[in-house]
Amino acid sequence: MAKDLHKAAFEESTLVKLAIFRDYLKEWLPVFLAARNVYWKKVNVFDFFAGPGKDSIGNNGSPLIIVEELLPHLKNASQRNISVSLHFNENDKAKYDELNNRLVSSDFAEGQYNKLVENLDFKLAFDKWFPKMNDSDSANLLFLDQYGVKHITEEVFRQITALKHTDFLFFISSSTIKRFADHPSIQTYFNVDKAEIDDIPYHQIHRYVLSYYKSLIPSDKPYYLSSFSLRKGSNIYGLIFGSGHPLGMEKFLSTCWAIDPERGEANFDIDNENISQHQYDLFAEGDGIRKPNKVEVFEQELEELLRNKYFKTTKEIYLHVLSNGFLPRHAKPVIKKLIESNVLQRAAYTLSSNLCKPNVLIPSINYC
Ligand SMILES: C[S@@+](CC[C@H](N)C(=O)[O-])C[C@H]1O[C@@H](n2cnc3c(N)ncnc32)[C@H](O)[C@@H]1O
Structure with a gap:
């Protein structure tokens, strides 16, 4: 059984997880509450495994983080006639009571928003709230901070990824899946091949879990999934992020690259075992500082694709960059180099989510 993380102070990996969630909220809330054009009337945040609100030394858990981040945006929401609802669920009665008490305290009671707190098993809460998420005028953010592995089943994942205007974390x-890949309880939830899992380096297992969830998305559906790996002691955990919109993906990736400036995907050196002394020397710069392996490989691959005229438009480059877990700024030096070496004609080649807006003129790539 999982250790109860609220009985002690949150560990470093929990704090990183909550920092990513908070940073993502900071990006997500203004997009949905302060946008110039609003296509939704209801904005909902769902925290399905909410906990009691704090750890044993008073660090805020996800529900209080949500309220704290929301309060500064309520004025924008009311100016746009958007109704904001926060939904919290926690199946442990004592934690549910604690959370309820905290949410009625003066710090969190103010403001024009709806607050619902339930004391249900996850699936019951999910089924109960699903129609709200599925309303055509709703925009949703879902946080599913489960213990273990079992609640985000294939069915739940497919339901979430079919929703409009919905991002989730x-x-x-993940290491439970590697350790117990052939155990019937894991096989019930993940249709994975034990031999394939055995080949994955232990510390990279969360990347594999991401690829598993990617395989559940139909190939013709534009959808963006990304991950962040977290190590706690010998265990590997992680976040899986999903959004139907590239702007959501860009914002999540910005959060991850701010936390892990080397690779944008872990709170530990996830590629460490792959860096040989030979590679180290090969990629050493004049000042002796070596570029991170992952960035170097990405730049080389992008350069090759551009030299082979693989992309026709800037939008294609933008989506390629995001789908590979990188940000537009990572493509800039490659584009600059190829302009200087007369592979690309001189132009701005601006990479941004504006390229994905309807009726926008999409610039072509001008090869020399
Ligand atoms: C990882 S903790 C969530 C921590 C919370 N996000 C925070 O920041 O404090 C998981 C929570 O889910 C609750 N839980 C466990 N099984 C559940 C279930 N089947 N349905 C709903 N909640 C559950 C646990 O009691 C625990 O509080």
């Missing part, structure tokens, strides 16, 4: 204990 869920937590999963």
